[in-house]
């Protein structure tokens with residue numbers, strides 16, 4: 001769909017990502033028709049996002065999506081809110097783009113059910129740069145072979161509630177698919193010498209870091225470090241809105257950012 005035709009419901013509209021999504025959707029000519037947040041009920045979503053009054057008051061209930069006229073929901077919220085939205089989108093046949101991380105079994109099951117009834121795209125990282133990073137990781141891990149040790153370090157702002165980041169888990173999965181292995185989350189005590197099959201995953205939290213990911217590949221006498229650093233949340237919001245434009249109107253199914261990038 002062209003941007004001006006797409007009607008968007010923003011789930012998590014009062015949050016860091018949701019405000020960026022609302023602002024960039026509006027600036028990009030999309031119509032924000034619904035805004036959901038746990039607080040700030042009744043406040044205008046455009047004012048919260050710094051783009052002036054949009055006439056879209058924040059509502060608390062995810063069920064509002066059903067009657068909003070939205071073509072697509074863009075979600076950056078919590079696993080519980082995403083689980084609820086998956087059910088509403090599935091029933092109402094509304095497309096769902098979600099970047100929420102730290103998903104529990106309930107949210108994963110709700111998303112999996114929704115794939116059968118509406119178009120769903122869930123990605124732990126909506127940036128094109130991280131998409132390319134994961135291709136580089138796959139290639140480097142395969143080329144270097146088992147003599148190189150794989151460790152991942154992610155760094156995020158102090159307010160992040162899940163660890164390790166969804167992106168770090170995805171990158172670790174990419175490495176494991178390339179050559180097998182076993183995830184080790186942090187180390188403490190006396191774990192003994194590192195085993196070659198370990199894929200170490202480590203989370204650092206502090207300040208206002210938007211999101212850094214480094215994949216270390218340690219060999220004898222050399223190492224490779226593949227790093228992505230986000231310096232603005234806008235890149236994630238842009239990626240999610242690009243996906244939303246692409247996904248709106250598509251048949252039920254599970255879609256990926258890779259498909260969006262390769263075809264739009």
Ligand SMILES: NC(=O)C1=CN([C@@H]2O[C@H](COP(=O)(O)OP(=O)(O)OC[C@H]3O[C@@H](n4cnc5c(N)ncnc54)[C@H](OP(=O)(O)O)[C@@H]3O)[C@@H](O)[C@H]2O)C=CC1
Nearest residue numbers: 012014015016017038039077081099100101124125126236
């Ligand atoms: N895939 C990607 O590219 C990215 C993913 N993320 C992920 O997105 C998620 C949100 O991140 P961020 O914006 O920083 O977090 P925030 O805490 O700033 O925002 C969370 C939003 O969810 C809302 N919310 C919480 N509970 C409910 C509920 N029960 N019903 C409706 N809304 C609810 C909050 O409302 P209120 O503020 O009113 O309490 C808020 O609007 C995280 O999982 C994060 O990891 C983040 C960046 C990029």
Ligand SMILES: O=C(O)C1=N[C@H](C(=O)O)C[C@H](O)C1
Nearest residue numbers: 101124125160165166167211
């Ligand atoms: O919570 C965040 O901020 C981010 N979360 C995502 C994740 O968990 O991977 C993506 C990004 O790094 C920012």
